[in-house]
Structure formats: structure tokens, C-alpha cells
Amino acid sequence: MKVHLVDGTYELFRHFFAVPARTNAAGEEVAATRGVLDSVLFLLANGVTHVGVATDHVIESFRNDLWPGYKTGEGIDPTLKAQFPLLEDALRALGVVVWAMVEQEADDALAAGAAAAAADPEVEQVVVCTPDKDLAQCVQGTRVVQLDRRRRQVMDEAGVVERFGVPPASIPDYLALVGDSADGFPGLKGWGAKSAATVLARYGHVEQVPPDAADWDVTVRRAAELARVLREDHERALLFKHLATLRRDGIEWPGTDHLRWHGPTPAFAAVARRLEAPGLVAKAEILAS
Secondary structure, eight states, X not given: OEEEEEEHHHHHHHHHHHSOOOBOTTSOBOHHHHHHHHXXXXXXXXXXXXXXXXXXXXXXXXXXGTOTTSOOSTTOOHHHHTHHHHHHHHHHHHTOXXXXXXXXXXXXXXHHHHHHHHTOTTOSEEEEEOOOGGGXXXXXXXXXXXXXXXXXXXXXXXXXXXXXXXXXXXXHHHHHHHOBTTTTBOOOTTOOHHHHHHHHHHHOSGGGSOSSGGGOSSOOTTHHHHHHHHHHTHHHHHHHHHHHSXXXXXXXXXXXXXXXXXXXXXXXXXXXXXXXXXXXXXXXXXXXX
């Protein structure tokens, strides 16, 4: 079997900005939620049998206590923010397992799920459905892959190395050096994708990079300057790596069998009425039959 783990937060944002607005009779904006449900049903229509969706029920997480610039819910359109609980309820009514994260993030749930599913000998492959760079650290050979559904691109371990210049295990170190604007931390001054990839391809992790550029067994443009920055900002680099490292503990794994989709629950009809999308019920019932 294949297990598909979906980044519900990314999907909700993607559909919010991609589809026309739609307000139901109660005055609720529902278009993005309808779009995500359609997207999940599309997966099921294409043979997916085991699926789980992770969401950021609360945008902030423990990482906000570690770095003041870390991403927050500030500035998010209220009509988008209001759809997070709506989407979670709708997915559960559809019969899909949902991880609604509060202290941790959806990405942490995806990482935990990918590791747990990959450890199951019954699982042939785990497909993590998100384009987020930090999820590349979860990729394992061809057993755990990352899928950008919008671009229809699958990235296995060789693909991670081709894209970033480092293996999955070094992705947190790579992001620590170059930064991650989506998550709100800047990386180290002067470090770019090429220099980070060159150094980390040789040493693997920030902690293992020699403090003196003269000891680097690689040729890097402005090596002396970059080594000075890494020495002076070493603690910040470790903090950024900590932010970029996905947590796999403290997240309950229901077991692979619980991810098998058996069809919509009786509550799905009421959800479809709220979304003013009765066609979703027919789609779900046809797929379940």
C-alpha cells in the first residue's frame, strides 16, 4: 500500500488564493474548504487508499517562543483563518484522519507520520504532499518521497540532492544557513544556496564545519568571510537549525490501518449543505461504493 500525507494548511492557502470567493447563506466564506475537499476526493478517485491530513489549527507554535520573527497568524485574512476549523470538521466528516496541530505544526505531524508509516513493513511508499522545503528532510530513498501536487513533481532522495545540493539529513542545516522566508528566519549573512550546499556536502552539519576557512576541504567564494560569520553567529545558526528541524515526538500515530478511507461519515451530508456543495456527497459516495 501507499500512504499519502497531505499538508492541509498549504492546500487551504493554495485554494484560498486560487479559486473565486464563495459565501454561504450564513455569511461564511467556504470556497477554499470546498476546494481542498475536491482536492482530497481527486486523490481518492485516483486510487489513493490511505490518507491523512495535517493542519495548523493554531498558526503559532513552540517555535515562536524561540525566535521573535517566526511566522505568526498576523495578517492572515480572517475569512481564510476562519476556514481552518471548518476544513478540519469537513475532512473528519468525509472520513479522513486529521492532525489539527496546536503546540506543534502541521509539518511536524507530516514528519512524524512519514517516519511511522515508513517503519511499517506493509507500506510500500509514503508520499508527503507538500512543496515546503523543510519537509525534504523526511525523504528516504524512494520509500518516502515529497510530492508537489500543483507542479506534479515527485522528489525522492536523489531529487533532494539535485535540488539543494545536500541529502535530506542536512536540510535543517541548509535552512539554518540560507534561511527560510516562509517560516520567518533569515539565515546567516552572506550565506547563499551555493555556498551552503558546497560546505554541507562536505561536512554534513553545521556543528561539524571547521571554524577556520583554511581548514575547509572545499573551495568556496568568500570562504574567509563566511567562516567569520559562522563563528560569530554560531549560536544563531544552531537556533535556526533547531527551528528548521521537524519534531516527530509527542504526535499520536493512529496506525496505518486507520488511514484507510472507508467512505464519508453520516455527518458529511450536513457539511456539504453548509458548504452549499451537495455534489461533494455524490462524489464521495460513488468513490466509496
